[in-house]
Amino acid sequence: MKTEFTAVVPVAGAGTRLRPHTHTYPKVLLTVGNKPIIGHIIDELSAAGIKKICLVTGYLGGKIKEYVSRSYKNLKVSYVEQPEPKGLGHAIWLTRRYVTGPVIVMLGDTIISADLAKFLNSKDDCIAVKKVADPRRFGVVEIRNGYIKSMVEKPEKPPSNLAIVGIYSFKNSAKLYAVLERLVESGRTTKGEIQLTDALSLMLRGGHKLKPVAIDGWYDCGKPETLLETNRYILDRKNFTAKAKNSVIIPPVYISRTAKVENSIVGPYASIGDGAKINSSIISDSIVNENALIINMNLSGSLVGPSAAVIGRKDQLNVGENSEIRFDKSGCGL
Numbered sequence: 407m408k409t410e411f412t413a414v415v416p417v418a419g420a421g422t423r424l425r426p427h428t429h430t431y432p433k434v435l436l437t438v439g440n441k442p443i444i445g446h447i448i449d450e451l452s453a454a455g456i457k458k459i460c461l462v463t464g465y466l467g468g469k470i471k472e473y474v475s476r477s478y479k480n481l482k483v484s485y486v487e488q489p490e491p492k493g494l495g496h497a498i499w500l501t502r503r504y505v506t507g508p509v510i511v512m513l514g515d516t517i518i519s520a521d522l523a524k525f526l527n528s529k530d531d532c533i534a535v536k537k538v539a540d541p542r543r544f545g546v547v548e549i550r551n552g553y554i555k556s557m558v559e560k561p562e563k564p565p566s567n568l569a570i571v572g573i574y575s576f577k578n579s580a581k582l583y584a585v586l587e588r589l590v591e592s593g594r595t596t597k598g599e600i601q602l603t604d605a606l607s608l609m610l611r612g613g614h615k616l617k618p619v620a621i622d623g624w625y626d627c628g629k630p631e632t633l634l635e636t637n638r639y640i641l642d643r644k645n646f647t648a649k650a651k652n653s654v655i656i657p658p659v660y661i662s663r664t665a666k667v668e669n670s671i672v673g674p675y676a677s678i679g680d681g682a683k684i685n686s687s688i689i690s691d692s693i694v695n696e697n698a699l700i701i702n703m704n705l706s707g708s709l710v711g712p713s714a715a716v717i718g719r720k721d722q723l724n725v726g727e728n729s730e731i732r733f734d735k736s737g738c739g740l
């Protein structure tokens with residue numbers, strides 16, 4: 407297995423679709439399964455033998471840096487600041503002074519279950535693709551003779567149903583950076599952003615070969631409903647042991663060892679983060695982030711943000727960081 411690859415992971419976006427959670431917390435630090443999204447991505451890269459990672463940070467980047475440097479002391483991680491989210495192509499271009507040799511790019515808002523060796527060991531430059539029902543929301547590729555013929559970002563009329571899903575590998579990063587440089591210098595944007603797909607299209611037009619690698623496991627973390635879906639997927643795959651006092655646990659469930667769960671029914675598909683406190687509640691199909699407090703609630707299909715408090719009424723909620731929601735007996739917010 408090749409280990410000299412550097413992984414570039416762009417995580418500078420504001421995560422607007424996950425508001426209110428992302429008002430004060432970066433998307434990649436939200437828990438899914440047993441750890442933050444970025445933890446799953448870095449673990450996957452590390453398991454594939456990658457030791458050098460370059461994170462492109464921007465929005466709330468300090469919090470990301472703090473988590474990654476605390477949790478991954480064995481990896482060489484560099485941080486590049488993208489002051490404004492000008493697009494994926496721009497984010498990757500900013501890493502040009504930090505990367506030499508082969509590079510693998512993995513997006514920061516998807517968890518992928520794929521054999522990364524297929525990318526790292528291929529003689530070709532590769533792009534992960536997946537058949538999707540509605541390709542109009544994605545970059546879409548057209549294939550000829552086993553290689554990508556063309557690609558287009560979020561097309562009205564997709565040339566195929568094969569979407570680009572967030573892993574790109576290049577044997578020679580210098581070629582990628584040269585094309586990105588041309589794009590940035592020309593000031594060309596599509597839908598207001600400097601797009602990676604535009605750079606890749608330029609490469610294709612210049613005769614560069616890009617191989618599509620089909621992957622099955624692709625889990626989006628960009629919206630509340632897909633985050634919960636990804637949470638269910640992770641809990642289904644891993645058999646976490648969970649402890650709680652005077653409670654019923656219905657697997658699959660993840661309860662952090664530092665969480666305190668009492669007099670409650672937890673699961674199926676509940677993730678309870680570090681330091682969270684749950685009492686007299688029923689929680690299923692939900693993610694409770696670190697240090698949240700939940701008392702006397704019946705939650706399903708809910709996301710509870712870090713340090714949020716939810717006390718005293720049964721309902722479905724989507725609560726951001728440091729918020730506190732209380733209801734009196736008549737059901738009115740206090």
Ligand code: UTP
Binds near residue numbers: 416421422497
């Ligand atoms: P997205 O566009 O899906 O993420 O970019 P976002 O902007 O954070 O989320 P929304 O759309 O506002 O809800 C995919 C990945 O690329 C990164 C994002 O952080 C995310 O991990 N990205 C995107 C950058 O780092 N810089 C950019 O300029 C654009």
